[in-house]
Amino acid sequence: MSNIPAELRYAKSHEWVRLEHDGTAYVGISEHAQDAMGDLVYVELPEVGQTVAVADETGVVESVKAASDIYAPVSGEIIAVNEALNDTPELVNQDCYGDGWLYQIKLADKADLDGLLSAEDYAAQLEEDA
Amino acid sequence: MNREAQLIFEVSKAGRRAYSQAPKPVADDKLNDLPAALRRQSKPLLPEVSELQVVRHYTNLSSKNFAIDKQFYPLGSCTMKYNPRGANRAAMLPGFLKRHPLAPESHSQGYLACLFELQEFLKEVTGMKGVSLTPMAGAQGEFAGVAMIRAYHEARNDHERTEILVPEAAHGTNPATAVMCGYKVREVPVNDDGDVDLEALKAACGPQTAGLMMTNPSTCGVFERQVEAIAKAVHEAGGLLYYDGANLNAILGKVRPGDMGFDVIHMNLHKTFATPHGGGGPGAGPVGVSERLKPFLPTPIVGQDGDSYRWLTDADLPQTIGHLSAFMGNAGVLLRAYYYARALGREGMLRVGEYSSLAANYMLKRLQQVGYTAAYPDRRASHEFILTLAKEAKAFDVSAMDVAKRLLDYNQHAPTTYFPLLVPECLLIEPTETETKEALDEFIDAMARILEEARENPELVKGAPYSQPVRRLDDVRAARELNLVFRPGASA
Amino acid sequence: MPYIPHTPEDVQSMLDAIGVARIEDLFDEIPAHLKAGALEKLPDGLTEMEVTALMAARARQDESAVCFIGAGAYEHHIPAAVWEIATRGEYYTAYTPYQAEASQGTLQTIYEYQSMIAHLTGMDVSNASVYDGASGLSEAVLMALRANRKSKASRVLMPAAVHPLYRRATRDIVTNQGVTIEEVPFCNERGITLLESLAPYAGEDYAALVIAQPNFFGCLEDVDALTDWAHANNMLVIAVVNPTSLALLKPPGEWGSGGVDIVVGEGQPLGVPLSSGGPYFGFMCCKQQHVRQMPGRIIGRTVDMDGKPGFALTLQAREQHIRRSKATSNICTNQGLAMTAATIYMSLLGADGLASVAGHCHANTNLLADKLCAIKGVKRRFSSATFHEVVIELPQSANLTLKALAAKNILGGYSLAPAYGFDNAMLVCATEVRTQDEIEQYAAALAEVLA
Numbered sequence A: 001m002s003n004i005p006a007e008l009r010y011a012k013s014h015e016w017v018r019l020e021h022d023g024t025a026y027v028g029i030s031e032h033a034q035d036a037m038g039d040l041v042y043v044e045l046p047e048v049g050q051t052v053a054v055a056d057e058t059g060v061v062e063s064v065k066a067a068s069d070i071y072a073p074v075s076g077e078i079i080a081v082n083e084a085l086n087d088t089p090e091l092v093n094q095d096c097y098g099d100g101w102l103y104q105i106k107l108a109d110k111a112d113l114d115g116l117l118s119a120e121d122y123a124a125q126l127e128e129d130a
Numbered sequence B: 001m002n003r004e005a006q007l008i009f010e011v012s013k014a015g016r017r018a019y020s021q022a023p024k025p026v027a028d029d030k031l032n033d034l035p036a037a038l039r040r041q042s043k044p045l046l047p048e049v050s051e052l053q054v055v056r057h058y059t060n061l062s063s064k065n066f067a068i069d070k071q072f073y074p075l076g077s078c079t080m081k082y083n084p085r086g087a088n089r090a091a092m093l094p095g096f097l098k099r100h101p102l103a104p105e106s107h108s109q110g111y112l113a114c115l116f117e118l119q120e121f122l123k124e125v126t127g128m129k130g131v132s133l134t135p136m137a138g139a140q141g142e143f144a145g146v147a148m149i150r151a152y153h154e155a156r157n158d159h160e161r162t163e164i165l166v167p168e169a170a171h172g173t174n175p176a177t178a179v180m181c182g183y184k185v186r187e188v189p190v191n192d193d194g195d196v197d198l199e200a201l202k203a204a205c206g207p208q209t210a211g212l213m214m215t216n217p218s219t220c221g222v223f224e225r226q227v228e229a230i231a232k233a234v235h236e237a238g239g240l241l242y243y244d245g246a247n248l249n250a251i252l253g254k255v256r257p258g259d260m261g262f263d264v265i266h267m268n269l270h271k272t273f274a275t276p277h278g279g280g281g282p283g284a285g286p287v288g289v290s291e292r293l294k295p296f297l298p299t300p301i302v303g304q305d306g307d308s309y310r311w312l313t314d315a316d317l318p319q320t321i322g323h324l325s326a327f328m329g330n331a332g333v334l335l336r337a338y339y340y341a342r343a344l345g346r347e348g349m350l351r352v353g354e355y356s357s358l359a360a361n362y363m364l365k366r367l368q369q370v371g372y373t374a375a376y377p378d379r380r381a382s383h384e385f386i387l388t389l390a391k392e393a394k395a396f397d398v399s400a401m402d403v404a405k406r407l408l409d410y411n412q413h414a415p416t417t418y419f420p421l422l423v424p425e426c427l428l429i430e431p432t433e434t435e436t437k438e439a440l441d442e443f444i445d446a447m448a449r450i451l452e453e454a455r456e457n458p459e460l461v462k463g464a465p466y467s468q469p470v471r472r473l474d475d476v477r478a479a480r481e482l483n484l485v486f487r488p489g490a491s492a
Numbered sequence C: 001m002p003y004i005p006h007t008p009e010d011v012q013s014m015l016d017a018i019g020v021a022r023i024e025d026l027f028d029e030i031p032a033h034l035k036a037g038a039l040e041k042l043p044d045g046l047t048e049m050e051v052t053a054l055m056a057a058r059a060r061q062d063e064s065a066v067c068f069i070g071a072g073a074y075e076h077h078i079p080a081a082v083w084e085i086a087t088r089g090e091y092y093t094a095y096t097p098y099q100a101e102a103s104q105g106t107l108q109t110i111y112e113y114q115s116m117i118a119h120l121t122g123m124d125v126s127n128a129s130v131y132d133g134a135s136g137l138s139e140a141v142l143m144a145l146r147a148n149r150k151s152k153a154s155r156v157l158m159p160a161a162v163h164p165l166y167r168r169a170t171r172d173i174v175t176n177q178g179v180t181i182e183e184v185p186f187c188n189e190r191g192i193t194l195l196e197s198l199a200p201y202a203g204e205d206y207a208a209l210v211i212a213q214p215n216f217f218g219c220l221e222d223v224d225a226l227t228d229w230a231h232a233n234n235m236l237v238i239a240v241v242n243p244t245s246l247a248l249l250k251p252p253g254e255w256g257s258g259g260v261d262i263v264v265g266e267g268q269p270l271g272v273p274l275s276s277g278g279p280y281f282g283f284m285c286c287k288q289q290h291v292r293q294m295p296g297r298i299i300g301r302t303v304d305m306d307g308k309p310g311f312a313l314t315l316q317a318r319e320q321h322i323r324r325s326k327a328t329s330n331i332c333t334n335q336g337l338a339m340t341a342a343t344i345y346m347s348l349l350g351a352d353g354l355a356s357v358a359g360h361c362h363a364n365t366n367l368l369a370d371k372l373c374a375i376k377g378v379k380r381r382f383s384s385a386t387f388h389e390v391v392i393e394l395p396q397s398a399n400l401t402l403k404a405l406a407a408k409n410i411l412g413g414y415s416l417a418p419a420y421g422f423d424n425a426m427l428v429c430a431t432e433v434r435t436q437d438e439i440e441q442y443a444a445a446l447a448e449v450l451a
């Protein structure tokens, strides 16, 4: 069973969101997603300053045999990206909920979070897909 | 130093040259009119080697390849049949090799005659009404085909059609082509028996449908039985039907795409017409069309005036989708296909589909008997078929990839793996009509032994191959630490 | 039956194993009314001797003339070893190297090719070939649109001095995606693209400027100035170059202060015969930062599980078999064998040999131009320096002149009437294979035709 931290929210397309106290949020991909991709060789990140709506494409994670789009789980402005991934995409494999975060976003509307899955629901979805 | 993988640059030595290959240097004053600011300052890094070193290096390299001339090569969807040597010799006759692509028609009649006849042969075997030979590979044939579909709709002032339908089992070139032609792609599901989900297809068809791209026999290795109903559904929605001819070998002489209701097709001459794959190319992907798409064919095409031949150009075909290359496409490949068509003739052509299907159905039955699982057990194989190793993957942790690699140790080229994507752990196997029964049996025996190995010693299979110049390569390193160009001093 | 090895006994035992009576039964899933007829329009099959004789007779029909046409395809001497090795069955009959362990020969050859062509163009990386130079230019245009993130408009600048057949193919391919190609005029005296012609586009949103060196007229463009202008205006630069010329001319990687972004060209001059236009191969190189936008196959050097060096396909997530509708291109089969021939050719010639070839082409074409211009009323059309092609202006119609020359078995050049409306101009070329005798014959024949 893959690790699904209880304090995060999840998109059906396997991104996670961690809300910070300052109203911004970190976005990454779940352990299940990084595991299914295999060793990542490249991560394409959005541009800082870009505004995105829910489900917009905000980058790509790439392994040797697959490439998968990252969709914005919430809307808002990208305020930072994880530059370390440019040289060490494997951080996503090693620590997808920590050092392997993808970008930080300033939420346009906190209500977007309600459209996401709880850890429990996400686990149930994975169960179903299996 | 690992001498075996030594690069030509690593055997190079400053000042050495293969002297007789190039003309003697010209006097410097002959170059004085080239402006100094536009001249090269330092020599490009090319090898400095003797002729013998070059010949030995590339001969040794070639020997590291599997090839049809050396091994059974049952690569599904690729039709690795025998490539007649006679075709190569004929295409490399000096008169053909020296002909400049822009030579006038007065000095091109021999070449044009071959092409004209090839166009006619391809019309006859496909049942299409017009053919253009110019696309340079299957994917470019697809491009020509979908561009013609676009041109057709536009000529009718029908600008609402924005979507191309593609079955989910389709080859990657299909959706990629649709996008290159400016369309959106909508995927259509495939049923458990390998046929397209007709109801889902009907639901997907509408005023936005420009066309459907399909392969028949499909990429699942079975004949699409509802092809006429599919054609009807797409046509009723106002869309056109595209036929990906990668699997034409299965039905050559038996069924013609034109008779199945297709509006446009491409053929892969490097599959069905026995031209070689050359380690990745070149190929040729001629397109054939129904009457209504004829005005849009890509140029140039060869036409006949009395007993002489000439190029049909934009003036003859004002609605053409245009040119896809500088000249005529892969002329030399077309000559090889022409040779093949002449060698086979009517009789031979009728046999291709029959005997390629015989070989595939034989292998499918025998491989099932030795314990493998067919992806579509209730279906006839076309000229190829799919095994699924999902069961073995679960039971022994041995994947389709592992079996493919282990086959190399038995001196058998691996089948196509992981295509189509919708069948888990699949091997797509295509024996072709040119292999002896003994060759098929050897492959079946190797597969039987590997299945035993997977049961008894899975690690052995998972570590394969052991007999090749290298073992499994580190693809992750290849992608993370990109080394695409040799630079002296950089570490390998 | 040609190429089908089965004896009647083989067939019977295979049918028995399948459990059907006749081969026809294998087609029982196909609706009966769809079955083909007898293919009556096909001729009878021929033996190897017969087809060979037939094709040899056809080939001889086309053989008689001496060729002074260039225009994108050039007759060069091809060392004997090139095609003897390239047509070895191990290269000729292998598939795309998807099974890396069983394809190290092809893979290493491609890696060496990528290295040679990158050094020749002065670029960081190369792919394993595209179809030809013209379609390669269309790929480069689409690539530039993806790579230039600053550009929002789907437009590129294309000098009219770029090969008309390249412009046509590029237009026919990219307009399907709604791309606009804006044509930039050339200087009517000098035959090159001037900065002043570009001035109207300064500050406008174009993804790239195409620069051909030499351009279609054989003329040498001021590539440094053009490159710097494009970069100053946030455009990428796509260079279209002749590979032979790069032995003498500044490589695109060094144009201007930053070098160009993408290089494409026709690889045919590197050991590939004229062969009526193909198979040739397009080469394509770029700066490292754009490599993920490059179409086509790319090979990387890596190690195997025992640490032994080896080669494998890499960056495959760009390609159609993985990325499908989001791939950088639909290309799958490329021009591998022609690329292999070019690799052997470049190895045999080396930098010095290639420079000799280039030097001879340049000198021979100058000699030809001088001889032709010695005829009354014949002159060079443009004043710029040229590499190995020259536009010649005649006192009469180029089309008619070329026809008259062809009747004397001299293919005298390529008429500029259709593409440029220069009714009296033609493009001529004399590579290293044209002898002084042939050049003199040509001059004599032209003098007769014009007399």
Ligand SMILES: Cc1ncc(COP(=O)(O)O)c(C=O)c1O
Pocket: B077, B078, B137, B138, B139, B140, B171, B173, B174, B215, B219, B244, B246, B247, B268, B283, B285, C331, C332, C333
């Ligand atoms: C089903 C199918 N369609 C299209 C193609 C593309 O053909 P090509 O590689 O000649 O571009 C292939 C070839 O691999 C194929 O198998």
